[in-house]
Amino acid sequence: MEALIPVPVMLPLLAAGLKLAIGGRLRRLQALISVTTLAAVLATSLALLAAADGGGPLVAHAGGWTAPPGIALVADRLSALMLTVSSAVTLCVMVYSLAQAYADQEDAAPLAIFHPAYLIMVAGVSDAFLSGDLFNLFVAFEMLLSGSYVLLTFGGTESRVRAGATYAVVGLVSSMLFLVGIAVAYGATGTVSMAQLGERFTALPQYIRLLVELTLLLVFVVKAAIFPMSAWLPDSYPTAPAPATALFAGLLTKVGVYSIIRLEALLFPGGPVSGLLMGAALLTMLVGVFGAVAQADVKRMLSFTLVSHIGYMVFGVALSTVAGLAGAVFYVVHHITVQTSLFLVAGLIERRAGTTSLDRLGGLMRLAPLIAVLFFVPAMNLAGIPPLSGFLGKLALVEAGVAVGGPLVFTLVAGCLVTGLLTLYAVAATWNRAFWREPSPDVTWAAGTVLESEEEPLSRARGTEGITGRAIVTSVTVPAPMLGATAALVALGLFYTVLAGPLTDLTRRTAVELLDRAPYISAVLGGGGR
C-alpha cells in the first residue's frame, strides 16, 4: 500500500511531461491521457483513504532515505480525505475544460500548455497534502503556484496579465516568507521533518516557537486568503479561464487551510495564537460576505463568498477541539466541492448568455432551466439551507463553538450565523437578477444570433475570455460534457448529505488522529521504511 502514496504526485507529473513531449498533436490521445491520469489519481486516493482509515497513517520514504534527513510522504486520514476530494474535483474540471476548449474551437497548440500546467498544479496540490516535510511542502506550494501562474495568465490578454502580475508577486513574496520560516525552524531545531519538528518544538522556549509559528502562519494565511491578506484573491481569480478559476477556488485556498490545520495540530498544538485566528476568522467571514453582497458580477460575487467561507474553516481550526477540527475538515470537504461547482456554473452562464455581469443577465430561469437548477442547488448548499451539507458543516461548527463557550467564541458563533444569512442574501440576489427576472436583450441576443461570416461562423461574446483568451462561443445548448461535469460535482455536493453519517464519523476520527499526534509521529519516525 505504501507504494501507492507517491502515485498522486508522480502520475500527473509524468503525464505533464508526456504531454509536453507530444505537443499540440493527437488531441484525442491527449484528452484520454489527462482524464485517465486524473481518474487513476482518484482511484489511488480512494484506496489510500480506505487504507489510512483502516490501519493508521501510511508513510513512504522518498528514494528509500528514512525520514529525518530523507523526505517522507505521509497519508493519514486528513491527507487521504483531502486527496480524494481534490482528485474528484480535478477530474470533473478537466472534463469540463476539455469540453469548453472543444466548444470554443481553441487551437490545439495552447492547450498543449494548458494541460501540462493543469497537471503540474494537480501534482503540487497532491504533494502539499501528502508532504511530511516542511521543505517539501514549500516545493509543493511552488509546484502548484507555478502551474497556477501559467493557468491564470493563459492567453496573455491584458486583464489576465494585469491580474497575473499581482498574483505572481503575492505568491513569490509569500514563498520567500515561507523560506524564512523554514530557515528559522531549521536553525532552531535542526530538522524540517514535520513529525520531528512537532516533537522538538515542545522543548524550545516560548518566544522562538511563537516566532516560527507566526511566520509560517502568515504564509499560510496569505495562501488561504484570510482577511488581512485576502485582497489579492477577488481581484485575480475572476479573470482566469472558467475551469482554472473553479480549480483555484476549490483547491488552492484549501491547501492553505490544510497547512494551517497541520501547523496548528501537528507542529504547535495548543499554541497561543488561537485567539488571533478567531479574530481573523471573524473578520474574514464578515469582510468577505459584505464584499459578496456588493458585487454586480457572478464571478466576483463567488470570489468574495470564497474568501468569506474560509473564515468558517479557520474558526473550526482555532477551536482546537475534536468537534471543532472535525467541523473544519467537514467544511473543507463541502466547500471544495460546492465552490468549484458554482464557478463551473458561472462558466456555463457565460457560455449561454455571453456575460456574467448581473446588470446584463436576466431570465435564465426560462431560457436555460438546467443551468438554473445547477446554480440553485450549490448556491443553497453554500448558504447552508438544511438538509444540504453546507448546513451540516455550519451546524457542526456552531455546536463545537457552543461547547467551548466564552465571549470570543460566542461572538464567532454569531458571526457564523450572520455570514450564513448574508451569503443567502448574496446568492438569492444573484438568483433573482440572473435567473428570475425578465430576459434581458443581451441574453436573448447572445442565444439567438449566429454570425454567418466566412472566418467566424460562431457567435462569440464580446468582453469574455475563454481558455486561450479569445472570446467564448455562446450557444443555446451548452455542450453536454460541460453540463455533465458540473452536474457530477453538484451531485457530489448532494452526496455529502446522503453520506453525512459516515462522513461525519470519518472527520471525527480524522480530528482525533490530528489532536493525538502520536500516530503520525510514530508512523514517520518509528516504523515505515526502516
Place this chain on the structure above:
Amino acid sequence: MTVALVPFAASAALVAAGVTLLLERSLVRLLVGVILLGNGVNLLLLVAGGPAGRPPILGRAALSRMADPLPQAMVLTSVVITLGVTAFLLAVVHRSWQLTGGDEVQDDTEDRRVRLRARRGELARSVLAHREAYRRLVRRQRAELAALRAARRAEEESRRGRDGESGALREEFARREREQAEREREIRGRLRERRREARREMRAAIRADRERQARAEDPELGGDD
C-alpha cells in the same frame, strides 16, 4: 547555536533592499526586488545551517568539521525555483509592455470603478449647475421685460388722461414715445442676444461634460489619473 554575523547582516540588507523595491510601481524594479529578496532569504537558509565548514563529502574531513549539507540542498532547490518564477515574471513584464506600452502595475479594477462613480457624480452635479444658471438668466430677463411693459402701459394710461392738451405737447409726447419704443427694442435685442449666447455657452459646457463623461466611462482611459 551561534550565528555568523556577516552573512546574517548581508541577508538582512538584501531583504531590506528587496522589500523596498517591492513597493515600487514599475514591474521591472519589483522583479529586481524579488531577486534581491530571494538571495537574502537563501543566505538566511545558509546561516541557519550553522557555521561554515569543510565540504560535506564523506571521507574528506571529520564529521564535526563538515558544513551542514541540508541547507545547501534547500538553497539549491530554492534558487532553481526562484529562477523559474523570475523568468515567468519577466515574460509577464514583457507581455505587459507589449500590451500597454509600460511596465507599471495597473490599478485595481475595483478602485477604478469607485473613482469612476465619484467622477460621474461630479459631472452630473456640474451639468445640473449649468442648467440652473441658465434658468436663472432667463428668469431675470423675463422680469426685466415685464417691468418695461408695465412702464409703457402706465405711460399710455397717463397720455389717454391728458387727451385734450395742446398739439405741441402731443408732438412732444409722440417723440418721447418713439424714443421709448426704440429703447425698448434695443433692450429686447440685447436681451435676445444675451440669451442666445448663454444658451450656446451652456450647450458647449454640457457637450464638454458629456465628452469627458464618455471618456471616463471607458475604463482604459480612466485608469491613470
